[in-house]
Amino acid sequence: MYLRCDDLAYTYSSDAPPVFRGVHLLLNGPGFYALFGLSGVGKSTLARLLGSKHTGTAGVMSGNIQTDMQTILYAHDSERLPGWISIERHLYGVVPSKNHGLLKRLIQEYGLNDVVHQRFSSLSMGQKNRVNIIRYLLQDWDMLITDEVLANVDEPTRYTILSSIKTLFSNRIVLYISHNAIEVVHFSKNIFVLPQTLRGSEGLIQMQGLDQLPDAIPNEQMVQTRLYELLKAAGAGAEAA
Amino acid sequence: MNALLSRLFQFGAIYTCFVGLLWLAKYGMGFSDYLIPSPTEFLHAIREDGPNYVIYSLNTLGVAVYGHIIAILLASLIAVIGSLKSTVGAVTRVAAYNLQAYPIVAVSPIIFIFLGDGLASRLLIASLICYFPLLLSLLGIFSQPVEDVEHFFVQTGSINHRLRLTIRLFENLDKLLTVLTGSATLAMVGTIVAEFLAATAGIGHAIRIALYQDNLARILLALLLIGICSSFYLAVIEILGRTFSRALQKG
Numbered sequence: 001m002y003l004r005c006d007d008l009a010y011t012y013s014s015d016a017p018p019v020f021r022g023v024h025l026l027l028n029g030p031g032f033y034a035l036f037g038l039s040g041v042g043k044s045t046l047a048r049l050l051g052s053k054h055t056g057t058a059g060v061m062s063g064n065i066q067t068d069m070q071t072i073l074y075a076h077d078s079e080r081l082p083g084w085i086s087i088e089r090h091l092y093g094v095v096p097s098k099n100h101g102l103l104k105r106l107i108q109e110y111g112l113n114d115v116v117h118q119r120f121s122s123l124s125m126g127q128k129n130r131v132n133i134i135r136y137l138l139q140d141w142d143m144l145i146t147d148e149v150l151a152n153v154d155e156p157t158r159y160t161i162l163s164s165i166k167t168l169f170s171n172r173i174v175l176y177i178s179h180n181a182i183e184v185v186h187f188s189k190n191i192f193v194l195p196q197t198l199r200g201s202e203g204l205i206q207m208q209g210l211d212q213l214p215d216a217i218p219n220e221q222m223v224q225t226r227l228y229e230l231l232k233a234a235g236a237g238a239e240a241a
Numbered sequence: 242m243n244a245l246l247s248r249l250f251q252f253g254a255i256y257t258c259f260v261g262l263l264w265l266a267k268y269g270m271g272f273s274d275y276l277i278p279s280p281t282e283f284l285h286a287i288r289e290d291g292p293n294y295v296i297y298s299l300n301t302l303g304v305a306v307y308g309h310i311i312a313i314l315l316a317s318l319i320a321v322i323g324s325l326k327s328t329v330g331a332v333t334r335v336a337a338y339n340l341q342a343y344p345i346v347a348v349s350p351i352i353f354i355f356l357g358d359g360l361a362s363r364l365l366i367a368s369l370i371c372y373f374p375l376l377l378s379l380l381g382i383f384s385q386p387v388e389d390v391e392h393f394f395v396q397t398g399s400i401n402h403r404l405r406l407t408i409r410l411f412e413n414l415d416k417l418l419t420v421l422t423g424s425a426t427l428a429m430v431g432t433i434v435a436e437f438l439a440a441t442a443g444i445g446h447a448i449r450i451a452l453y454q455d456n457l458a459r460i461l462l463a464l465l466l467i468g469i470c471s472s473f474y475l476a477v478i479e480i481l482g483r484t485f486s487r488a489l490q491k492g
Binding site: 135 | 389390407490
């Protein structure tokens with residue numbers, strides 16, 4: 001189970017500066033990976049390319065993406081459910097029947113029991129995020145790219161969700177994109193940082209995360225050190241310029 | 242109910258201003274009763290011709306409603322075909338955009354020649370006049386992706402043409418309701434134009450006769466009844482649309 005990128009570059013038009021270039025990335029084996037960077041460095045663009053769903057009509061891509069995985073899903077935070085049916089009916093409709101038991105459990109664990117009979121539009125932003133991630137988690141995927149999918153969820157619930165993802169889907173690849181540096185440091189096995197430069201991101205900086213499990217919380221000193229390294233890496237390009 | 246009262250009030254206000262200005266001009270500039278009828282003559286026309294004109298107006302309204310329904314069905318069918326990504330879809334879209342540029346009123350003599358001056362011609366002209374705006378709106382709605390909702394189905398490979406159209410239709414219900422209301426006005430206009438041109442029934446036909454008789458009082462009465470019928474029909478569409486939309490939102 002792997003995904004490998006070699007010298008990946010992307011630009012929206014041939015005369016525009018690249019969003020990023022020289023990106024080398026290897027996701028080797030199952031686990032919780034993270035893609036981190038400041039706003040506007042091209043994380044979502046890179047994620048869409050990795051998800052192979054970017055048609056490329058709006059831009060030009062060069063480089064290689066190789067993988068042996070069949071299904072890579074890309075989820076983002078502004079997704080909505082169809083408004084004409086209740087959340088429960090939608091979820092039970094789109095989740096394969098073999099996962100209905102787990103669906104019931106996740107609805108409970110993610111605190112959605114009281115709202116599943118409602119329409120999506122009546123939920124809070126955090127509840128919308130939770131419903132959306134559930135339906136993705138319970139599909140048949142090898143790799144799931146989650147782009148800010150928990151952006152509006154409160155901290156304790158986010159930790160619950162991330163812990164459950166790591167426990168329940170430990171045999172698959174999750175690429176987690178978030179602006180929350182502490183969370184990224186805590187949960188990720190490997191962190192890929194897109195550094196910010198004035199001429200678009202160049203290369204990826206790879207660093208180790210703490211790969212926290214629900215029953216093992218890393219010590220504060222270690223978190224602080226990694227956090228400093230991560231934020232330094234994210235601004236590395238700007239610093240160099 | 243509020244929608245109906247509101248529509249009737251709006252029309253009533255405009256109509257009163259219009260008639261008031263006519264009478265202001267009549268008495269201000271000393272125009273004869275032959276040119277602009279007096280209030281007494283107008284009331285006389287209401288009393289004498291009112292019942293018949295109400296029947297003519299309802300006849301026109303009935304044809305307009307049927308014409309509108311035919312136009313909605315036809316536009317939906319063509320828009321569904323036009324939203325296909327295949328060659329058939331592309332050809333349908335191009336044909337739809339080009340044909341709509343042609344004025345239906347100019348084609349109506351051919352329709353009367355082939356279909357005569359009866360119901361069929363009135364229905365067809367009414368349908369065609371409100372069909373094109375409907376078609377263009379539906380084609381626009383069906384071809385505009387709702388990325389936020391469709392994304393999941395695209396990612397999981399469970400998207401199909403029917404689901405795509407359902408999502409786009411649902412997300413554009415308000416726009417669709419506005420278009421339906423606008424096209425209802427056009428259906429009334431189309432029917433009256435057809436009746437005025439060559440038909441043998443309806444309020445448009447009555448207006449033509451009143452015109453030949455130079456009887457403005459009858460024309461004013463016809464305008465009053467057309468306005469009331471249009472307001473009623475538009476209000477019914479609005480009420481039905483809102484009820485349907487609310488039912489869908491709540492489940």
